[in-house]
Structure formats: C-alpha cells, structure tokens
Amino acid sequence: MLTGKHLIAGDWVGNDQTFTSSPALGPSHQFSIGTPAHVAAACEAAEAAFPAYSAKTRAERAAFLNHIADEIEARGAEITEIGTQETGLPAARLEGERGRTTMQLRLFATHILQDDWLDRRHDAALPDRQPAPRPDIKLIQRPIGPVAVFGASNFPLAFSTAGGDTASALAAGCPVVVKGHSAHPGTGEIVAQAIDAAIRATGMPPGTFSLIQGGKRDVGEALVQHPLIKAVGFTGSLAGGRALFNLCAARPEPIPFFGELGSVNPMFLLPAALANRGEAIAKGWSGSLTQGAGQFCTNPGIAVVIDGPEADSFVTAAKAAVGEVGPQTMLTDGIAEAYRAGRDRIAAGKGVRVVLTTTSDHRNATPYLYEVSGADWMAEHALAEEVFGPLGLIIRVRHAAEMQDIARSLQGQLTCTLHLDDADTDLGRALMPILERKAGRVLANGFPTGVEVVDAQVHGGPYPASTNFGATSVGTLSIRRWLRPVAYQNMPAALLPEDWA
Numbered sequence: 001m002l003t004g005k006h007l008i009a010g011d012w013v014g015n016d017q018t019f020t021s022s023p024a025l026g027p028s029h030q031f032s033i034g035t036p037a038h039v040a041a042a043c044e045a046a047e048a049a050f051p052a053y054s055a056k057t058r059a060e061r062a063a064f065l066n067h068i069a070d071e072i073e074a075r076g077a078e079i080t081e082i083g084t085q086e087t088g089l090p091a092a093r094l095e096g097e098r099g100r101t102t103m104q105l106r107l108f109a110t111h112i113l114q115d116d117w118l119d120r121r122h123d124a125a126l127p128d129r130q131p132a133p134r135p136d137i138k139l140i141q142r143p144i145g146p147v148a149v150f151g152a153s154n155f156p157l158a159f160s161t162a163g164g165d166t167a168s169a170l171a172a173g174c175p176v177v178v179k180g181h182s183a184h185p186g187t188g189e190i191v192a193q194a195i196d197a198a199i200r201a202t203g204m205p206p207g208t209f210s211l212i213q214g215g216k217r218d219v220g221e222a223l224v225q226h227p228l229i230k231a232v233g234f235t236g237s238l239a240g241g242r243a244l245f246n247l248c249a250a251r252p253e254p255i256p257f258f259g260e261l262g263s264v265n266p267m268f269l270l271p272a273a274l275a276n277r278g279e280a281i282a283k284g285w286s287g288s289l290t291q292g293a294g295q296f297c298t299n300p301g302i303a304v305v306i307d308g309p310e311a312d313s314f315v316t317a318a319k320a321a322v323g324e325v326g327p328q329t330m331l332t333d334g335i336a337e338a339y340r341a342g343r344d345r346i347a348a349g350k351g352v353r354v355v356l357t358t359t360s361d362h363r364n365a366t367p368y369l370y371e372v373s374g375a376d377w378m379a380e381h382a383l384a385e386e387v388f389g390p391l392g393l394i395i396r397v398r399h400a401a402e403m404q405d406i407a408r409s410l411q412g413q414l415t416c417t418l419h420l421d422d423a424d425t426d427l428g429r430a431l432m433p434i435l436e437r438k439a440g441r442v443l444a445n446g447f448p449t450g451v452e453v454v455d456a457q458v459h460g461g462p463y464p465a466s467t468n469f470g471a472t473s474v475g476t477l478s479i480r481r482w483l484r485p486v487a488y489q490n491m492p493a494a495l496l497p498e499d500w501a
Helices: 038-052 056-073 076-087 091-111 162-170 183-204 217-225 237-248 271-294 309-323 333-347 372-377 400-409 422-438 475-481
Strands: 005-006 011-013 016-019 030-034 121-123 137-143 146-150 176-179 209-212 230-233 257-260 267-269 302-306 353-356 369-374 393-399 413-419 439-444 483-489
Touching: 005 038, 005 183, 011 183, 016 237, 030 183, 030 209, 030 483, 038 176, 038 209, 038 217, 056 076, 056 091, 056 162, 076 091, 076 183, 076 439, 076 475, 091 162, 091 475, 121 267, 146 217, 162 176, 162 230, 162 439, 162 475, 176 217, 217 237, 230 237, 230 475, 267 271, 271 309, 271 413, 271 422, 302 309, 302 400, 309 353, 309 369, 309 393, 333 369, 333 393, 369 372, 372 393, 372 400, 372 483, 400 422, 413 422, 422 439, 475 483
Parallel strands: 146 176, 146 230, 176 209, 230 257, 267 302, 267 413, 302 393, 369 393, 413 439
Antiparallel strands: 005 011, 005 209, 016 030, 121 137, 137 483, 353 369
C-alpha cells in the first residue's frame, strides 16, 4: 500500500509539501516532496550505518541481497499494477524487468561469495634483501562509503530503486541513498518497502538504505554535494548528468560521478551484408528502433550504408517495416515533448530528407525515418545528438573510406554495431580499431537493445556515453565503482579485514 512518504533509515517520513504523480493511465497519487533536510538526514544515517554494514560478512550481505529479491517478488503484482499505471509500459515488459532486477540482486549475491572481485595481492616480506629489507604488503579492495543513486526514467525497476547501481553498491558494502524519479514514485516506494523489509529481516543497520522521493532540483544538488556521499551512480540525460558531474568535481572533496548519459548507437552495414541481407537487417532494425517507443539508451538511432541500389532497397524495406508500427505511450509528457523537439531538430538539418513522417502528439510517439549524406552529417553536429524515441537516421556514404570517416567523427557511444558477411572482413577489420575506441560494446550482426547482465558486459563508453570510460553500470564489473584499493604494510593478521583470509 502506498504511503506517499520517503524512507529514511527505517522511518517513513512525510511532509506538508507534496506533488501529484502523472500516470499514463489510472489514478494519480500524492507524494512528499524531498528537501535538502531529508538528504542530510539520509546521508548522516548512511554514514552511521557504514562501519557496521561494511563489516558484515560477504555471506551476510549475500543473504540480504537475496532477501531483497524475495521481497520484490512477493510484491510482484502490486509493482506491476502501479508500474503500468505510472509508465504506460505493458505488464509483460514490467514483469520481465522485475525478473531482471531480482536476477541482478541474486547475481551480486553469488558474485561476492567468490574472491576475484577482492583483487587480493600479496608481496611477502624480504627481511634479508639488500641494500634494504622489503616490508610485507597486502592489498585488497574495500568499500568506499555511502553512495548516491539516481533512479532512471526509462527503467523503473532495473535502473532505479533496487536496480544495478543499488545492487552493486550494497554488494560492495556501501549504504545507498536513492533519489527517486518523479516519473514513477509509486513503483519506487513499493520497491523501497521491499528493501526495508529485507533490512529488518536480516538485521542490517537502518541507514543501509534510504529513498527520497522526487523534489526540486535542490534535492539532487544537495545529494551529490553532501560531504558524506563518496560516489554517485546516475542514468539519465546528458544535460542533467553533466550538471551533477560538474557539482561532484567542484566539491572541496571531488568524488567520482558514474553517469550513463546517452548514445545514438550507430550501425554500420557493410556492402556484402547489405546486398545479401539488407531487407532482413531493415526489419530487425525496425524492431530494435521502435521497441518500447525507442526509450532505450541503446536504441540504434543511426544506420550507415554505402549509397547505391542496395542502399535504396534497404531504405524501402526500413520504411515499410517502421511504417507498420503504431503510436506508443511514452514514459512522461516531458520525454514526449523532448522527442518531438529532437524530431524537429533532425528534420531541419542541412541536407536531411524525409523517408517516413507520422504524427506524434500528447504523450504518444510514432516513428520517423530520415536520410542524409555522409558529408552533410559530418558537417552538422546536431545530427549526431541522441533523439530519445523511435527516430532513425540513415547516413548514405559514397564509399568505404567515407564510412570510416563517419566512424572517426563519432562521439563516445554505448554501442557500435557491424553488420557484415565473410566478404566484408577486410572492411570490418579496418573499422574495428576505430569503433573499439568509440564504444563500450561492439556488436556483430545483431541489435544493441537489451543489455545482458553477465560478468563480461560493459554498459558505458567514452564521453558523452558515460562520464567514466573505465566503468560499467551493468554486469558484475560494476561493483568496482564502489571500491578502492587499500594496501596494508606489516599489518598484524588480527587487524586485517576479514575478507583477507
């Protein structure tokens, strides 16, 4: 049952100032507006909890993560009901996302029982070494302290309250303060109730987790600037993320800001693949481009083809496939407005030609297709910026060398994709050194929507895809964001961290 309150260190706290949710369908609800005072209380509680929580054994933290997953599953029907109302996403999509969310929690529970992530290293003492003895030095990864997490608009479960950032931080031994997203406050609260129940059942310190509901901009600013917060996880827009990143850097004690900020995720269709499978690729692109109204950070918004009859056929097939997709409800009114603004920006670009135009209004999104020459695309920076929604831009290049020029001119991306057959190997080999410098994940003969949660995954990339090219927000490697190495020199065994043994 919704309370409309914040969860701060085990207490459900309300206040007189409230906001009304804006669901896609069904009833709206009142929620307390977060304030800097709520932020301060949550951060102080997180710091107070840190010594005890970080000292919990890995087995205890694993049991806690598994219990959170159990509590979320127990509230599955309630989460789906409020989630579909708030976001307009189909029940099947939310149920699948809930499964991914609980799977992430259980994955980290298993991961921390292994030893690899601790990165233990030992250089034994050499007391007889000349000209000077060498001390005994042991290294191990240790949790950094309280972490701030910002819920994402497009994934109300997997990238929000108990999403990957929260799961990995809790696994590392770090308390978490979540800034809930105002697009789905009810979903966030129900998940927070599940975490609260798990804290109580497993005896974790109350300050291990807090949720502050949406408020004014000052809440997010206060959170990233609070001196007790030691790192931030963020998934959202480039403008919003960059503003918070700058605040983190400007602190008296700068802290890492792990922001996933967006990407156009270009696909390169090499000549043989285009000739042999162009229609099939076009149909696959249509499905990926329009899935979930295109509201995925891995949405493949650009397709690069070498001009000619095969490109003409690809454009025709893409138009036919995309044209079959009807209106879809977007997550918020603001996202819908931004989508239409992005459409207008692309349509007004130099040399841009309409392939498919539709009518989008209110909170609905319909797909659009455009095409442009490689030269015009490279001459206009705005054409390389993300449009969050089901809009595709086909770039026609003159030859393989210009395709490589397009690749070189890209900003940092979450993904880049090659569609290639055996005859395309030489061009693929020429593109790979370029693309692996541009993206965190490079795909062959697939589509980037859908990020597998596994050990080997990277969801990140060079700026502006993310603010830290060495990090990932998906997969077990993401735990490294909340750890730092500590070396212990000549330390008695009794004083070493328990995980050293």
